[in-house]
Amino acid sequence: MAYRPATIEELAEMIRDAAVHGRSLAVSGTGSRPGIGPGAADADLDLTGLGGSIDHDPGELLLTLPASTSLDHVERLLARAGQCLAFEPPSPDAIWGLGHGTIGGAVASGLSGPRRPFAGACRDHVLGLSGVTGRGEIFTAGGKVLKNVTGFDLPRLLTGSRGTLAVLTQITLKVLPLAPAQATLQLPADTAAKAVRIMADALMVDGGITGAAWSEGEGEVQLRIESSPAVLPALVDAARARLPASRLIEGDASRGLWTATASLYGHARADEIIWRCPLPASRAPALAALLPPDARLRLDWAGALAWVLLPAGAADFDLHALVAQAAGRDGHAERLRGPASPIPARAPPEPGVAALSARVKALFDPADILSPAAAPGGAA
Template identity: 40%
Template sequence: MTPDTEDTLAQMIRETDDPLRIVGGGTRPVGRSTGQVLSTAGMAGITLYEPGALTIVARAGTPLAEIETALAAENQRLAFEPMDHRALLGTTGTPTIGGVVAANVSGPRRIAVGACRDFMLGVRFVDGAGNIIKNGGRVMKNVTGYDLVRLMTGAYGTLGVLTEVSMKVLPDVAAQTTLTLDGLDDVAAIAAMSAALGSPFEVTGVAHDPAAGKTRFRLEGFDSSVAYRAEALEAVLAPFGRAEQGETDWAAIRDVTAFADQPGDVWRISVKPSDAAGLAGRMGAKAVQYDWGGGLIWALTDGGDLRARMGDFSGHATLVRGAADAPTFQPEPAPLAAISAGLRHKFDPRSILNPGIMA
């Protein structure tokens, strides 16, 4: 099923009681949803782009590359730096903006500018009863009642099928550099990353690769500003070693390409940076990588339930790749699970949209 208009999509949903597996470009098959494939790829195209207002509106099936090309022509960008899962998951196809929003996909720059959710202005979607719903608009403002824009961002299609999204964009940067410390263990690396993030020098990426022994700190902005902040940040990092300045492939860090060709399950764990090193030590993982200053851990394992090995912890662990006999998403506490189930029933009373994906 590949509708090419919102009305056609609404009619398809109204006329079926069968479960539907919602996909965009098919590049992020996270979760265990079953059912007939319903693709949003037929609803594509940029419907409004106002560079002066830093706003873009596009249909859900619009390829991400098309949006990034249009923005680059005006020296603008999606500042939240959406990850490309294709290498890590071994998928093909074309990432779409609807898929990015549905999964709230964000990259290393999240620590500085926020996640995809923080750039959302408006959505249009079709709920599980076939109703066309619009929420938000083209400007950021406070809301009363449900903030459906942010509710839909990261809902993985369980509340409705996105048809159009409106987003805030930001200007691109003139210069970028990376400072790198060598040879730090996990505890020292997290301390160094925390020091950088606590400084006034606007670090836009902090990551640690234990296997390579590299701890990296990204600075972006105008040339003179980057040069000044790099020198100042070197002084902040001096207690941890001498930081070398150079270029780094942040797309590889964003996409976790180091795990792409290695067998095993891949987990994404969101925790407090102060807990990260101790938690990683309990994982028994083949390899780990840290992003977001230690707030995000990527773990490559031989299989099994990583949550059981870690025990109780404050955070969320998501099975991104693999066949472990464990829920894909972090099980919710009973009160929160009841709220989530109630929301899904309200928006999808027949439970036909991506059923089981949250199980």
């Protein structure tokens, strides 16, 4: 059974009908993120029929658009105006191979790319949302200006909620200008410990850095530097004078490298199990030391995000235990892709967090019909 509303009023009516009959709904757009998506339900709620107009105000750096707008279209629209999504949403295509998805999926998943430590997370750029709760109530939250929030900050709450609290229909985002010039320094580092030290050293002193990552297989740190064409050479020279010997990649080659870094293009093999592990950067070397020899490690966010790639035969490997050993309660692991396993994709939340989440869920979706099998939200 499937629902495909064409208007927000139809959507609200469908949700109310499902609640009355106790029918759970798998909330999805193009279905590009199955690893964190709706999971099994009594009926599919297909949101691709919900259209609407796009309002882009380049002068105010504002973009309001339907949640069903494809991510590709959003990025092309902004690029024509010399702008971008500041949180650099990773494409899910390299992980699941089902396309780039929609802007609604990007916001609902709450995932951010390499620019996250420097420009903020996805939730920091969502100014307003419209949608329908699990009660069938149409709502609009936030607006088109940055301001202090004195009440319940619904845009931040719903960003990363993965369709479990409300169905998003319209989103207002703060966008940023594209950097006019970009270059990447590649520095040798054969261990995670060396890589984290280099990235921390660079971030404490050098200006213009908007990306810091490391690949174990390539044995090198990547530092992205962005600025105006007039200033970029001086920033690059200053960094190269302080840091270990490096190679320089410029322009489109640099941009392509970071697109691949954000979404694991060319890094994850087709049969590998993919784990995503946010943790304190200082604990990344400890995690690296605990990994089995056949694991592959990539670090982003200057070491605060670890991608662990395991061979297909390691489905029973408990990465939750390793992250807990390396980072305690300050880190967590989430399996985005892999075969069925007795190891859960996500560790159960602590009792206090679980209780609070249940109370919030009851406020928005008391009948528990919206994506009840979806992965828990709140991704970093």
